[in-house]
Amino acid sequence: MGKNGKGVESLLERCKLIFSSVPDLKVVLLGLIAVFLIGLLDYVTGYELSFGIFYLVPIVLVTWRRGFRMGTLISLLCACIWLLVDLASGHQYSNFVIPYWNAGVRLGFFLGFAFLMNRVKLTSEALLEAKTQLEIRVQERTTELQKATELLSVELAERKRAEEALWRSEVRYRMLFRTVPIGLLIADLAGNVPEINRAMEATTGFSQNEIESAGGIASLCATPDECKQFLEFLLEAGKVRNHEMRLQRKDGTIYWGLLNGDLVALNGQEQILVALRDITARKLANEETRKLKQQIELILGITKTGLDIIDSQFNLHYVDPFWAKVYGDPAGRKCYEYFMGRSEVCPGCGVQKALETKMPVTSEEILVRENNRPIQVTTIPFQNEKGEWLTAEVNVDITERKRLADERERYLKELEQRNAEMERFVYTISHELRTPLVTAQAYTDLLRRDLERRASEKVAADLRFIENAVSMMARLLEDTLELSRTGRVMSPPEDVPFSALVRDALVQLTEQLKWGGVEVAVAEDFPTVHVDRTRLVEVLVNLIENSIKFMGDQPKPKIEIGYRTADNETVFFVKDNGIGLDPGQHKKVFQLFYKVDKKSKGSGAGLAIVKRIIEVHNGRIWVESEEGKGCTVWFTLPVLGPGTSEDAQVAVRGAP
Amino acid sequence: MKKKARTILLIEDDEGHATLITRILEEVCADVAIQVVNDGQEALEYLFHSGKYAAQEMSTRPDLVLLDLRLPRVDGQDVLKAIKQSETLKAIPVVVLTSSESENDVVTAYRNHANSYLVKPLGFGEFSELLRGLSTYWLVKNRPLGNEK
Numbered sequence: 145m146g147k148n149g150k151g152v153e154s155l156l157e158r159c160k161l162i163f164s165s166v167p168d169l170k171v172v173l174l175g176l177i178a179v180f181l182i183g184l185l186d187y188v189t190g191y192e193l194s195f196g197i198f199y200l201v202p203i204v205l206v207t208w209r210r211g212f213r214m215g216t217l218i219s220l221l222c223a224c225i226w227l228l229v230d231l232a233s234g235h236q237y238s239n240f241v242i243p244y245w246n247a248g249v250r251l252g253f254f255l256g257f258a259f260l261m262n263r264v265k266l267t268s269e270a271l272l273e274a275k276t277q278l279e280i281r282v283q284e285r286t287t288e289l290q291k292a293t294e295l296l297s298v299e300l301a302e303r304k305r306a307e308e309a310l311w312r313s314e315v316r317y318r319m320l321f322r323t324v325p326i327g328l329l330i331a332d333l334a335g336n337v338p339e340i341n342r343a344m345e346a347t348t349g350f351s352q353n354e355i356e357s358a359g360g361i362a363s364l365c366a367t368p369d370e371c372k373q374f375l376e377f378l379l380e381a382g383k384v385r386n387h388e389m390r391l392q393r394k395d396g397t398i399y400w401g402l403l404n405g406d407l408v409a410l411n412g413q414e415q416i417l418v419a420l421r422d423i424t425a426r427k428l429a430n431e432e433t434r435k436l437k438q439q440i441e442l443i444l445g446i447t448k449t450g451l452d453i454i455d456s457q458f459n460l461h462y463v464d465p466f467w468a469k470v471y472g473d474p475a476g477r478k479c480y481e482y483f484m485g486r487s488e489v490c491p492g493c494g495v496q497k498a499l500e501t502k503m504p505v506t507s508e509e510i511l512v513r514e515n516n517r518p519i520q521v522t523t524i525p526f527q528n529e530k531g532e533w534l535t536a537e538v539n540v541d542i543t544e545r546k547r548l549a550d551e552r553e554r555y556l557k558e559l560e561q562r563n564a565e566m567e568r569f570v571y572t573i574s575h576e577l578r579t580p581l582v583t584a585q586a587y588t589d590l591l592r593r594d595l596e597r598r599a600s601e602k603v604a605a606d607l608r609f610i611e612n613a614v615s616m617m618a619r620l621l622e623d624t625l626e627l628s629r630t631g632r633v634m635s636p637p638e639d640v641p642f643s644a645l646v647r648d649a650l651v652q653l654t655e656q657l658k659w660g661g662v663e664v665a666v667a668e669d670f671p672t673v674h675v676d677r678t679r680l681v682e683v684l685v686n687l688i689e690n691s692i693k694f695m696g697d698q699p700k701p702k703i704e705i706g707y708r709t710a711d712n713e714t715v716f717f718v719k720d721n722g723i724g725l726d727p728g729q730h731k732k733v734f735q736l737f738y739k740v741d742k743k744s745k746g747s748g749a750g751l752a753i754v755k756r757i758i759e760v761h762n763g764r765i766w767v768e769s770e771e772g773k774g775c776t777v778w779f780t781l782p783v784l785g786p787g788t789s790e791d792a793q794v795a796v797r798g799a800p
Numbered sequence: 801m802k803k804k805a806r807t808i809l810l811i812e813d814d815e816g817h818a819t820l821i822t823r824i825l826e827e828v829c830a831d832v833a834i835q836v837v838n839d840g841q842e843a844l845e846y847l848f849h850s851g852k853y854a855a856q857e858m859s860t861r862p863d864l865v866l867l868d869l870r871l872p873r874v875d876g877q878d879v880l881k882a883i884k885q886s887e888t889l890k891a892i893p894v895v896v897l898t899s900s901e902s903e904n905d906v907v908t909a910y911r912n913h914a915n916s917y918l919v920k921p922l923g924f925g926e927f928s929e930l931l932r933g934l935s936t937y938w939l940v941k942n943r944p945l946g947n948e949k
Contacts, residue, residue: 571900571902571904574901575870575898575899575900575901575902578899578900578901578920579814579817579899580816581899581922582817582899582920582921582927583814583816583817583820585923585924586820586922586927587820587924588924589923589924589925590924593924609816609819609820612816613816726873728874732875738872739872740872740873
């Protein structure tokens, strides 16, 4: 019953639903037209076609809606009802009812159709609506799904690529490790070496197996200690950078390696990665360069040669280390300031000239800041790689050359002087010798003539002239020899108190002094001199003799011998109160064979010899005198220090 | 033909030479007065009337000077210079008569306006020859400046 009840309820609901809505006019019209058409069909055909239709319609409807069994059941039910009614009543009510039924069914059909149509319309709209909604939802869902799919595919591609890259980098790493031209090895903390690359093999000569069997990483080092140190340091610091170390190849040769080590985590384990480069060649080259540099610096230092590079603005680009030590850092400094301490370009600057002419220029400079050291500067212009013109200067020390040149100059001058002296000497001698020769020759001729003419009174005079001439020639020759010996033949100089020389001279002249009645005064405390004793005595004898000779008619002849010290120079003197000498002859008296008095016996070489002796002792000699007021001869000698004059005193006492 | 005696000033320091030259000159030329001085200083005194020749009459103006070069006190070249620089004396011919053959002496002498330069020859004959020619030339043939009567 319940089930049926429910069916009824739903039917009612449906009915409510159907009738709740107002039928559409068009639908009503359509129903009426359909009914009219069916009626028209009945009328035209003359058959009750509509009866069948209308009777059949509910059956068909039920059958359609409820199935064939229900249709049949309903039809049979209806037939049974009518049969029962007819049987029960005994009347043929069914014949009566059926036309009304028919009409009712027609109306019902009409109404039902109309409402059905309305319902259909509403339902179809609702369906349409629902479909649209559904479509939208489907669309949305589809889009979502598409998006999700896309994301998924991208992710997939990404993952694939990553996997590929991983694979590739692994390959690349392997390749890199093997082929990189730096020796690489991986070792564990115990020093075992599980992996090395080709460069490492080439450098060390070991294969990985050989290293393992030779005792691991220690087998690569020159000494185990060095290896230990390296590993300790690496473990402590976590890395080692550019460590230079001596290593040993398989064949035992030692070489220099540059090591870089890192503590790395490989396969979850702490391991050591060591990179090795053979730097033996570089090391040797460095050593070679260092040696070369040292040698160059040594040569520059020893030869006192300076090198520098200067640009057209006088900026110093380079100064060799030797000079840099003396003058300091040349950076940013001008050459004239750096070397010469000037504020502007040096006059006659070689750099300017060399850059103008593009030709090397040689000049001489004095390094005022190096104790006036003379140098020869050769300034050579050149172009650098940028095409700029610079000058390189080679500066050679010429102290020694200069000194030698000066010395040479001095010697030359002295030589010239000597030559001139010699020329004068030779000329003087030839002239002086010619004079007695003329005399001797002429008087010999005269003598012959006088003898022929028997002019015997003249013979004696002729002979006297000849004799005089000959003895004069002999004296001249003797003095010439004497002079030439002076300076050539010398006893080695000795330290003699000057007083001893004076004493010796006075002893030699004792007789003459006594004869002339000459008083001699000798100074005290004479210094000691460094001289050829014999020669110096000769000098004093000569000077004293001259003084005696030119006393004239002085009633109180006196000779004074002494010295004075002025301007760090000791000057000795022999002074007399004789006839003196006019200033015109002060220099002439020292000329060879110059005679103040023609009638005197000497050759006139005495003072020339004296002068020569003094000069050989690096001294000077000169005369101070005025005619009639005596004469003083001054001379200098190499002096050691004051001595005693005791000996001289003795000599003075010896004189009258 | 009588001529006034000529004066020759001989400046010569060597006694032998002075005697020789005087003797020869006296032999080779007549009417010649020879004055001998022994050094340069004396020569200047003679020529410029000073010193022991201060009195005018003590020294006759020479017609010819024979000059040796190497002289005591004042050198021969200086004497020559003094003569040639003197307005009154420079006309006097000065003949240098010396033993020096030095080129330097010759040049200096001529620079100092010597009239002639002669080197003393070796040998009496040669000496006589030279002095004869010399005196003939300068005292007889040569016509001096001025005409003193």
